[in-house]
Amino acid sequence: MSNNKNQTTPKGAVSRRGVLKGMAAGAVAGGAMIKGAPFVHASEPITLRIAGTGVNQFKELADKAKEDLGFTIQYTSLTSDDVVKRAVTQSSSFDMLDAEYWMLKKIVPSGKMKGMDVSKIKNYDKIVPIFTKGELPDGTKMSRQGIAPIKVSYLAGEESSEFATDPSGYMTLIPTVYNADTLGIRPDLINRPINSWAELLNSEFKGKASILNIPSIGIMDAAMVCEASGLATYGDKGNMTKAEIDTTMKVLTEAKKDGQFRAFWKEFNESVNLMASGEVVIQSMWSPAVTKVRSMGVPCVYQPLKEGYRAWAGGLGLPSHLEGRQLDAAYEFINWYMSGWAGAFLNRQGYYTAVLETAKPFMSEDEWGFWMEGKKAATDIMSPTGQKIESAGSVRDGGSFWDRMGNVTVWNTVMDEDRYMVRKWNEFIAA
Amino acid sequence: MEWLRSRSAYLQAAPLSLIFLLFFVLPIAMVVVVSFFDYQAYQILIPDFVLFNYQDVFSSEVTYRTYFITFRFCLMVWAITLVLGFAIAYFLAFHIRTITMQIVLFLLCTIPFWTSIVIRMIAWIPLLGRNGLVNNALVASGFTDAPVEWLLYSEFAVVIGYVHLYTLFMIVPIFNSMMRIDRSLLEAATDAGASGWQTTWNVIVPLCKPGIAIGSIFVVAMVMGDFVTVNVLGGGQVASVGKAIAAELSYLQFPPAAANSMVLLGVVILLIMLLMRFADIRKEL
CATH class of the missing domain: 3.40.190.10 (Periplasmic binding protein-like II)
Incomplete structure (x- = not known):
């Protein structure tokens, strides 16, 4: 496929030998552990392979996750069509799927994803209600034209391949980023x-x-x-x-x-x-x-x-083959993702993060005002990677x-x- | 022992046959099978025996148009690479006297192949773009007032890309044929009073036929199946058969892609059979 040329392994990725060692160790440890045993940071490194569209794959995120959690995050960047194809045909090639909500309508019926237990998600209650209720934080109903996330947010059960109409406790994707496109x-x-x-x-x-x-x-x-x-x-x-x-x-x-x-x-x-x-x-x-x-x-x-805008949203989902230590690590990664640092990073990219209130303390007042509230920037606005993208006094497009x-x-x-x-x-x- | 001797030929041929069976015949057979499958957005392969994948291919006007465009690319690229390839090979074989110099110049031809095919294509973009080098030069020298638009993301760009990528595949077999020509034949032609042009046309070209045929097969097969160059340099706007198949694959529509592939395979085989009629390639090998 022509698109394969886009597959990249960021510099943060470990060497092949390192991955093999880690996987072998993980397999041994995973086999030895009793199901439900508390997660221990074993000395064997864990590698989470995330396949997705690259819109929120940043080396900085992988580095920070490594620092905070000790996991190695390995990204595979694919075009949108290839994400669907990969998820349906080779779901064992990744540990987490970074998909968009519309893709779920094609992926979920294949049974290649498992529902995520919301009780294991610490900030579940703080997720923007766009995803849990289909409305904005002030209670206004959002447009339901197209695949609004709420239509495909929940599965009927953990192993189900059908969508639930009401919040069921098993989410298909934990939202990471979303935006209004124009x-x-x-x-x-x-x-x-x-x-x-x-x-x-x-x-x-x-x-x-x-x-x-x-x-x-x-x-x-x-x-x-x-x-x-x-x-x-x-x-x-x-x-x-x-x-x-x-x-x-x-x-x-x-x-x-x-x-x-x-x-x-x-x-x-x-x-x-x-x-x-x-x-x-x-x-x-x-x-x-x-x-x-x-x-x-x-x-x-x-x-x-x-x-008006055409909106999209993406999130992290779990392939059905994930279990044991890798599964625990995936939940831990998701909880970390929603705990603020990553959210602030993504907000600074011009996306919106799923849990706004945890991201806020990680952004300066000026940054929050510029990106979230449509205020004039008091100082120069920098991209998360440190380039200047807006001068003081400018306002975000669209407010x-x-x-x-x-x-x-x-x-x-x-x-x-x-x-x-x-x-x-x-x-x-x-x- | 007797048993072994009587079957040694078969045993010697077995490894290659097995590899062929496993990595060539079997996959093709699977593509044939899948081309008769049914499909849905949610279930990509439904075992069945349906003909509508082929019906879709043959009933769609788009198919004929893409084949027409692809054939046209083939013809243009073949003609250009043939003339270029023949001329370069001729120069290398008959005008360069020393073997060392021939090797040096031959290596020079292969330099573009030291980088990946993708990079070789992308390199054309800053050259041919609206604000690219060529347009800047044209505007600066006063040839045009506004940048020329059709240089990039057009059929022109695609043909340039193909010629750049595939000329070497024409040079190598033709050069090979030329090097085998007995030089005394050329002397004989000169002695008999043939002009340079007559020698080329009546002696060299006929003797190069196998090389030309092999080069043509390379070029035709590669242009027919390409979907990368056409996408990068055509800006996603120029159609080709390979691209149509790639698009179907990326939308998880495997059965119609398989059907399309079988049709393409058939067409390419026909083309190659046609080329084989012009030259006995076995002789060359």
Whole structure:
């Protein structure tokens, strides 16, 4: 697969010999331990292999986890489609899955994941209610178009491969990060205000637009564009009928044939390159990609649009083969993840973390004000890796948590007509 | 002992046959089987015997269009690499006098292969991009006012990538054929009054046929099956058969991908059979 070239092992990863030693030791110790025995930090190192989309795989997180917990975290970065494929076909190749909620609709029926016992999650009660109740912290119901996390958050039982409609005590994923996505633009090359999704197909940007080539996400961006420009109407954008899919793909195909798009991207870094090099001035984008373009010194705005945001959320899940010491370690890692340091780190990337209140003490007042409350930055804002991304006095694109997550129109999705949609999408890419 | 002697030929052939069976015939057989399976989004392989995977392939207009585009790539790349490959091999074989120099120049040709295929492709992006070196030079020298858009993320870029990657596969077998040509034949041609061009056309080209055929098989097979170059340099916008299969695989649609692969395999085999008619490759080997 072409995507395999994206598989990376960050510098934090241990040597092959180290892994083998660790695994052998883990197997011996795991076999010797009685089920339910208290977890002991044995001298044998534990390695947790996390497979996911790379959006929240940072060496700094792995290093800090190693320091705090003694685990070695090994990341495998895959494209979204490959995460699903890996989870369904080779779930033994990782110990934790860093998946997005829409993927669950494909992965969970395969029975390759196990429910997570919420009683073992320390900060479970503090998780943002988007995931546990389907509402914002103030009680407002969130959009349910697409695969809103609440629809797939819970399993009927630990070993079940069916979703539960009510909180059951077994979560599919413990949310890690989520965000409201919109279009990224190059303000220096556009020179006028952009305020609607419809602009993606504006002939003014002919040959300078891009859309992401991951059907589950791309189709939603396309639907936002079609709806905004009045070219299509939808019952539920997150679950289109065949006719709605046809209309959407027709609009896209015509735009493609007219040369509207410069390229399609599949992987985070591709979108960064397209934008930073000026090949593209308006495109589907993910928040940290915008951050990355800016940290390269290139102006880039994550433009809020009047039709609202397309939201997504990701979390850590457990493959069903995990047990014993590795399983305990996975829970311990998740609890660490939610205890604040990692949350603050991710908030500084421009994501939102699942447990906001533990992250807050790890951020400066100014940082919290900038990232979460939409306030003017009092000092320069730095990325977690130390590059300056905003000068003092600037305000976050889209403003506060409420302005952004409160304006979510639709979630990333897998539709009932998925097979049809994917075929049509394929034809569009081939057209 | 007698038993061993009578069967020694079979025993000698056995290891290779086993490897072939295990790593070639068996996987292909599995692909054939899967191509008749049913599938769903939630259950990727449903054992069954259905024909709709093939029906989808043959009834879709997109299939014919992607094959057309892929054939066109094949033809263009084949023609360019053939001319380039022949010219370079000719230069190496007949104009360079010393063996040392030949080896040095030959190694020079292989230098691009010291880096990975992905890097060799990506290297074109800063060169051909809208703000790339070529466009900067064109604009600066006044040839164009605005950057030329079709240099990158276009069929042009894809063809450049292929030519860059595959010309060597044409050079090597042609060079090999040329080195086997008895030099006295060329002298005879000259003595008989043939011009340089006549010698090339009537003596060298016919004797290089096996090399040309082998090179062509390499190039055609690689262009037909490629999905990486077309993705990177086509910006995800240019279609090819290999890419369509890769896309289906990435959406977990294994049965239609298998069906598509079988069709592609059939087409490539036909093409290679056609090429074999032009030259007796066994003679060369």
